Amino acid sequence: MFLDTVLARNPRLIDCAADLHRTGAVEPDTYVLDLDAVEANAALLAKAARRQRLGLWFVAKQIGRNPELVRAVARHLPRFAAIDAREARTLHGAGARAGNVGHLVQIPHRALPEVLAWRPEAVTVFDLANARAVSDAARQLGRVQDVLVRVEGAPGAVHPGQEGGVPLSELEGFAAEAERMPGIRLTGVTAFPCVQCAPGSGHPRPTATFELARRAQALLAARGRTEPKLSAPGVTCAATLPMLAELGATHGEPGHALTGTTPLHAIDPEQPERPAYVYVTEVAHLLADGRPALHGGGFYPRSGVESALIPRTGARLAVQTVPAENIDYYRLLAPGRARPGDTAVLAFRTQIFVTRSNVAVVAGLSAGSPRLTGHHDALGRPLPQVTGGEGADGP
Numbered sequence: 587m588f589l590d591t592v593l594a595r596n597p598r599l600i601d602c603a604a605d606l607h608r609t610g611a612v613e614p615d616t617y618v619l620d621l622d623a624v625e626a627n628a629a630l631l632a633k634a635a636r637r638q639r640l641g642l643w644f645v646a647k648q649i650g651r652n653p654e655l656v657r658a659v660a661r662h663l664p665r666f667a668a669i670d671a672r673e674a675r676t677l678h679g680a681g682a683r684a685g686n687v688g689h690l691v692q693i694p695h696r697a698l699p700e701v702l703a704w705r706p707e708a709v710t711v712f713d714l715a716n717a718r719a720v721s722d723a724a725r726q727l728g729r730v731q732d733v734l735v736r737v738e739g740a741p742g743a744v745h746p747g748q749e750g751g752v753p754l755s756e757l758e759g760f761a762a763e764a765e766r767m768p769g770i771r772l773t774g775v776t777a778f779p780c781v782q783c784a785p786g787s788g789h790p791r792p793t794a795t796f797e798l799a800r801r802a803q804a805l806l807a808a809r810g811r812t813e814p815k816l817s818a819p820g821v822t823c824a825a826t827l828p829m830l831a832e833l834g835a836t837h838g839e840p841g842h843a844l845t846g847t848t849p850l851h852a853i854d855p856e857q858p859e860r861p862a863y864v865y866v867t868e869v870a871h872l873l874a875d876g877r878p879a880l881h882g883g884g885f886y887p888r889s890g891v892e893s894a895l896i897p898r899t900g901a902r903l904a905v906q907t908v909p910a911e912n913i914d915y916y917r918l919l920a921p922g923r924a925r926p927g928d929t930a931v932l933a934f935r936t937q938i939f940v941t942r943s944n945v946a947v948v949a950g951l952s953a954g955s956p957r958l959t960g961h962h963d964a965l966g967r968p969l970p971q972v973t974g975g976e977g978a979d980g981p
Contacts, residue, residue, distance in 0.1 A: 587890035588847055588933035589902075591855040592864055595846070596623060600931050602948055602956045603866040604897040607929045611958055614868035615883035616944040617936070619649060619845070621959065622952040623862035625658040627844050630858055632662040634824045635838070638831040643667035643685030643707075643817070645841035646677060649863070650938035650945045651966035653680035654959060659844060665707060667819070667839045671697040673939075676966045678704055686817060686839070689736065689776055690748060692716050698723035702731055708815065710734045710776055712750040714763050721769030733770045734815060735760060737777040737802045740794035748778065754798050757805055765809075774815025774836070775802040781820040781829070788853025790821045792833060800834055821848050824858050847935055852890065861933065865943075869896075869928040876921035878903065880930050882914035884943035891917075891934035899923035905932070938964050 592600055603618040612618065628644070635642045644663040649655050651673050656666070657680055665685030668674035671694055674687050684706035687693060692712055693701050702709070702723050711717040711733050724731040738744075738751035752760045764772045780796035783789060799816055806814040818835035823843035830838050842848045846859035869878045885891065887910035893902050903919040924930070938945060947960035961969045 587852050587892055587935055588861055589893055589895060589931075591846070591851060592861045592933045594855050596620060596861050596951075598951050598954070598956070599623075599861070599864055599948075600895065600897075602951060603864045603931055604929045606946060606948075606958065607866045607868065612866060612946045612961070613944060614866070614870075614881035615942070616866050616946050617650070617863050617884060617938055618866055618946045618948060619652070619655060619863045620860075620951050621654060621658055621947050621949040623846070623860045624649075624655050624844055625661065626952070627846060627859040627862065628659040628662040630824060631840050631843055634827050638827045640827055640831055640835065641665075641685075641837040642822070643837060643839050644682075644844065645669070645819075645839050647673060647939045648841050648937050649845060650943075650962065650964045651676045652945050652947065652960070652962050653966055654947045654962075655844075656680040656682050656966075663840070667817075671701060672965075674701055674704075680966075686710060686734065686776070686837070688716075689734075689778065689817075689819070689839075692750075693720075695719045695723075699726065702727055702729075705729075706731075708732050708734045708773065708817075710736050712736045713752065714760060717760075717764050717770060718767060721767035724769035730768070731770050732773040733764070734774045734776045734817060735764070735772065735802070737775050737795075737799050739777060740798055743779070743793055743795050745779075751777065754802055754805075757802055761806065761809055772806065773811065774817070775799050775806065776817040776819070777802075779820030780818035780835070781822070781826055783821055783849035783853075788850050790826045790829070790850055792829065793820070796833065803834060821850060823848050823850060825850060842935070849935070852935070863933070865932045865934065865936070867930050867932070869924050869926050869930060870916060871926055872924075873918070877906070878919045878922070878924040878928075879916040880919065882917050884936065884938070884941040885914040885917050886934070886936040886941065889934035889936055891932060894919055894930045894932045896922070896924045896928050896930055898928050940964075944969060
């Protein structure tokens with residue numbers, strides 16, 4: 587999905603990843619991330635957001651909650667949007683500040699005192715029970731917590747496993763109840779996804795859910811809320827920020843923009859954010875019909891992966907499709923010039939935190955002097971040094 591873009595915009599990253607595997611510095615099933623590119627993308631987004639008078643809460647699940655990358659991003663975008671309490675702990679521990687917590691996954695009630703002690707800019711709640719829990723926890727801390735209400739998505743537009751929120755028809759009653767809770771202040775709304783790319787074209791467009799969120803924002807304004815927030819996540823990148831501002835959003839939540847891997851970047855390699863990661867693995871064995879099998883572990887089902895590069899031979903081999911319900915022990919390629927032990931480099935859309943992959947962070951690529959600076963698992967925990975010699979593809 588992104589291999590051509592990486593070859594055109596960041597070829598040193600591919601060379602570096604192949605060399606790290608060839609020398610045994612990283613194992614198969616490793617995402618290699620370009621720290622310089624991630625930080626440059628964060629700086630670009632921060633500048634573009636200032637022009638549009640938008641706030642940005644960065645997202646780190648897709649890069650494995652990696653603490654090195656989090657620190658680099660936070661130098662430009664200091665506040666995060668965490669999908670759950672575990673992620674919030676990791677990002678807080680890396681030194682980033684809490685922006686929006688509880689949007690995709692509600693904060694467990696017993697974790698609220700810990701999370702609220704970090705003074706997040708906003709806590710998203712899906713219903714009155716969670717609003718009341720936040721209010722009670724905030725009161726125990728002697729403070730009032732700003733909250734956003736999650737608006738239920740438009741019919742047919744909610745991703746399975748992400749259901750929840752207050753229907754627009756019930757928002758008036760929700761607001762009336764929430765406004766009586768002494769530990770919270772209802773300051774805005776959010777929903778997901780507010781922007782999506784049209785299939786095939788990659789063109790970003792507002793969703794019907796975004797329109798519901800805008801109507802919810804207007805309802806809060808009519809109730810006397812001064813400039814209610816509207817966080818509108820989904821394909822938040824430099825190209826979509828003007829649209830967010832025009833439609834009344836106050837915040838975006840960039841994730842894949844930090845690595846130049848939104849669906850828009852797959853279609854248009856000239857987007858300003860540079861691609862910042864590749865996936866490196868190894869040919870495990872050959873089938874009797876000549877198809878190479880790659881070591882798996884990091885093949886996200888919605889990746890859109892298309893081809894793999896075999897650096898030893900320069901071959902580009904098509905990646906064969908598999909049912910999403912299968913475990914990716916291996917991933918098959920079309921027959922071609924590859925043998926067991928060969929390095930394979932791929933580039934596709936991922937969510938590293940749901941894989942079993944390792945994450946290697948490389949600094950200095952932009953100056954032509956790459957060095958491996960960090961090695962973590964898919965949840966941001968440090969790994970011991972990998973030891974190994976020359977790979978089967980030779981020096």
